[in-house]
Amino acid sequence: MAERRAAPEKKAAGRAAIGYAKPRSYEELRAVLSSGTVHFPKRLRQVAIFLWQHPGEVALGTIGRVAEQAGVQPSTLVRFAQIFGYSGFSDFQALFKEHVKASWPEGRREGAEQPDPAESDPNVHLVKGLAAAAQAALARLGESFEPSRFERMAEILAGADLIYLVGSKRAFPVTAYLSVTLLQQGVRSVLVDNVGSSAHDQIGCVGPRDAVLAVSFSPYNSITPDLVAIAHERGARIVAITDSTFSPLVPLAEMWLEVVEAEFAGFRSLSASLAVGMALAHAVSARRGRVSG
Template sequence: MAQQHGRKRKPAGAEAPRRNDTCSSLGYTKPGTYEELRAVLSSGTVNLPKRLRQVAIFLWQHPGDVALGTISQVAEKVGVQPSTLVRFAQIFGFSGFSDFQSLFKEHVKASLPEGRAIEGAADEPGATGADLHFLRGMVSASQASLGRIESRFDVEAFDAMIELLAGADMIYVIGSKRAFPVTSYLSLTLSQQGMRNVLVDNVGSTALDQVACTGPGDVVLAVSFSPYNSITPDLVAVARERNARVLTITDSAFSPLVPLSDRWVEVVESDFAGFRSLAASLAVGIALVHGVAVRRRKEIGS
């Protein structure tokens, strides 16, 4: 009996696996909007290697740059090769970067302050001079940061943070590098409102000793921004081990402080020419202090 040679035929109805099948096997479907993509990234169902995680953090914080840039421009800002962006898009079921980019374009259309900030950053200095051009760029970045809070902010977490801070025996304020101007001002305003607090400033390398004094009745208010290479996560971990409550202001779900936090709010600051605004972080922090002061006055009055 003669043997038949050649490749075996696929069973009737069999199809090659699609990228969406891969998404489903990982516990999610192809995101249809930027918000859905954010939900997938923050769900913990996707375990990304270092380079792709770097991409995820950038697109989380700078959707306007992703929407309005070419693949080469975005790759340069992220610090990866364009092929890495394509690979990232394909993981989530998209055919390539252009298909993936449409999520960000739709998102930016609905958030005009951010779109204006990005467009302003691309303008060349005019007759008014480079200094005024830079000032306008920074103002635009600050407006974009503040506008983002209005359009997307976790009010429930914010209220819970106020309640925890109002009931704290002692508030420890932790932040370093770029976050330190925020925490130092918050410590000052807490003191001005009559609230006992400790600014963990690490002067004399004493930060670990300061945090070692935390206890179950204390609350840590931590501020941290990417690239998350400061001492803050280590200090917060020590306070957590001592059963202090932890509240965090940070700029993405990828922050190492998020798993350590009882509550956290996201504040993403825009940048201009490599300089990043702190306007939104200060606004949220001051609002927290004000909320705690009001809550405590009500408790005293009652």
Template sequence: MDTDKRNTRRKAANNTTGSTARAHVTAGGAPRTVDGLRELVVRIGRDEADVSLGGKAHTVLAKLLEQPEEVAVRTITDLATALDVNASTLTRLCTKLGYAGFADFQSVFRDSLAHRHRHFYTHQAQRLVAGKAARMQMSGRGGASPEIDVVAQLAHESIGNVETFLGRLSPDDLRGAAALLADAPRVRVHALRQFSSLASFLCYGLGMIRTDVALLDAQGLGVAEGLAQLQPGDVVVVSSVAPYTRSVAETAAAAAEAGMTVIAITDTLASPLVPPARHAFLIPHESSFFSNSMGAYLIFCEGLLNLVATHLGKRSLQALSRRERLITALGIETD
């Protein structure tokens, strides 16, 4: 990468995340909040940070940020074993980031955990109410069968994934993404394989409340042709999770390079979709399902669509009303 391109990318990053990141960093340069660390990981992935990490170290840091509670309470030896690295690797990572050592790095996570514990009673009450509803439902069935247990396990795992992504959500990212999806001249959505269904769902929902929304390669003419129809200021939404679809990651990078704004719906900070994205939303998919669990992703997209509709206000109401008139005129729905 030449010097001019590097400076341009750093300037763009400063416009979107720089002011926020500085608020989380001490004079010594090491982030003092978990959010600050997450922002640093993104900037490192974009090659826009003053510190650089190898691919393995970057992945280790991303994995640590996926489990902040574990980092707060476990020993360096336990964490190293869980990550399949040496404890010395974690120590070197901490000092590379500007911390005095692992204890200094861990204090960032402990401070974050202490902040969360201030809301302990509210959290417990919410779980109590949810648990009561679940118990009433179970008693009404008169006991569960093995078949029901399979479905119930998946449901509980999806609930866990939802709770995890709720803890990661940034209000600024949600507001920013909703505004972009509402106001951009054109929006294109791109995902392949299993996540093509998510792309279709998001595209359909956006199309209900605004115009000029489509799948990036809806006609099968090619991704390059789809991107060629867009201009800087248009939005491209991409989605893929581990194991990542290479072409989706390449499409995200190409769209960002061409001046389009990328929004990523993916799973971890180590995802190749994160570096080119203006806003990246991390949704877990851990479950006993034999493929990637989609439940939490659909719930997130429903929430994002509601935020877009709210941002559009009367414009979304007018779009929905026009759609209803056309449905009636064409006799599409039955009574």
């Protein structure tokens, strides 16, 4: 009887608290996180977003450094690791170290985002740091870019009567630049700019023959997903540029692209997001030209 009881107990021990088998690789961990079946409280969700976006920094950092970057206490990282069946953060961190070893150039870039701290001129230090962050984000985009998703997003936007561009705060420069580019190429679009608190009125005209391109980055604000939810309810097709599977845009979007920007001195680059946006504008214009031709 004791042996029979021990078997299921041993089997249960091999499963994490979330009900999944203990992830044995970074890819398995990403698969669990992106499944949509794991729901975290606020602080653990904050950890999940950081781990998703910055695997190189997690692999190379101390628990104190990673906790500081994620904006949580070290004990929160330990709790997160234990949820997935690990005894502590060090064991859990091994997943990220193996991932970085398999793609060493990416890990080296993330570890090298900080310029030489001995740089005497603080202005030069800042410029070099911001440039390095932009380069790291663009390089990561080049490696993680998914052409099939991009093609699908371009098709959806090209087939719309009117394209609504939704983004606020840090994402607003991306949608504003996209608006200018699309209009220059003769593609009808509406920039939801919320001037005079009119965002809900602007999105209120959207219909089922229209499409919405929404842009949002962590920490995610409420107005962008609220506006996108209205458009979704009115039958518009939704595509998004965002930075993790935890974005509130993901459940609303028919298709989305992951774009993760790098940070330096509290400032995050927009280089990768603008690159994707410009490429989308060109792709939409090209498809419109083929249809009209």
